[in-house]
Amino acid sequence: MKIEIDTKLSAYENAIRYFNIAKELKKKLEGMKNALTELDKKIEAERERLKKEAEILESQKRILVEKQWYERFNWSFTSTGKLVLIGRDEKQNEILVRNHLDQNDLFFHANIKGAATVILKDGKDSNIYEKLEVAQLAASYSRGWKESISYLDVYSVNKDQVTKSSMEGSLGTGGFLIIGEREWYKNTPLVLKIGLDKDRLMIVSEYYKRDLDKPILLSPGNKFSKGELAKRLSKYYNIHPDEFLMRLPAGSYTIRS
Numbered sequence: 001m002k003i004e005i006d007t008k009l010s011a012y013e014n015a016i017r018y019f020n021i022a023k024e025l026k027k028k029l030e031g032m033k034n035a036l037t038e039l040d041k042k043i044e045a046e047r048e049r050l051k052k053e054a055e056i057l058e059s060q061k062r063i064l065v066e067k068q069w070y071e072r073f074n075w076s077f078t079s080t081g082k083l084v085l086i087g088r089d090e091k092q093n094e095i096l097v098r099n100h101l102d103q104n105d106l107f108f109h110a111n112i113k114g115a116a117t118v119i120l121k122d123g124k125d126s127n128i129y130e131k132l133e134v135a136q137l138a139a140s141y142s143r144g145w146k147e148s149i150s151y152l153d154v155y156s157v158n159k160d161q162v163t164k165s166s167m168e169g170s171l172g173t174g175g176f177l178i179i180g181e182r183e184w185y186k187n188t189p190l191v192l193k194i195g196l197d198k199d200r201l202m203i204v205s206e207y208y209k210r211d212l213d214k215p216i217l218l219s220p221g222n223k224f225s226k227g228e229l230a231k232r233l234s235k236y237y238n239i240h241p242d243e244f245l246m247r248l249p250a251g252s253y254t255i256r257s
Helices: 011-060 090-100 128-140 226-237 241-247
Strands: 074-077 083-086 106-110 118-120 151-158 183-189 192-197 200-205 213-224 253-255
Touching: 074 200, 083 128, 090 118, 106 128, 118 128, 128 151, 128 183, 128 192, 128 200, 200 241, 213 226, 226 241, 226 253
Parallel strands: none
Antiparallel strands: 074 083, 083 118, 106 118, 106 151, 151 183, 192 200, 192 213, 213 253
């Protein structure tokens, strides 16, 4: 080890100078050790964060199971287990009426331009409570939700009352002419209930009577955008947010319970 002696200083003064240098180097070394320790802690914390994030993303992936044929549309069920088909757009509205509206079904529609076609399978065999459930779905899956409307009138008719023909010729895609008497459901509130049934996401009417895990009521409002709501529900239900974006009506939301 090479040591430089300052000849202008006494031996004692040189010793003091090197003592101070050594003390400063020791202080810097301790600072470096502390910095490395803090860096190790930060690296470990980031590793844990990434691990948890990966676990959450993994758990939120939809389980790949064979889809039911009706899942290409929006869908729901009544309390008695009857299937409800809901069009996502004009093209699907057309497909539902052309291909899936049968003689024993009922056609539901909110009394507003820009509403989904809603079909209650085996609806002619349903009671008033089932019809009220489906009427609420028809009201909720309409432009009324986007416009934050609280109540809408809804009607239902039989298959043979729904036609594409009018005095001016055939109507455009998703447009239908209703003939004859309609059954009305006046002042139907726009409310949806969501929850889990054996880990399956259910979006049903507020009047749905079967038990659901972690039920929540949603109504039109300005508290959450659809995207914000999807993120919140994704964490709450441990389901990918795309599931909510795909199946909920357009507009903003209020969580009621």
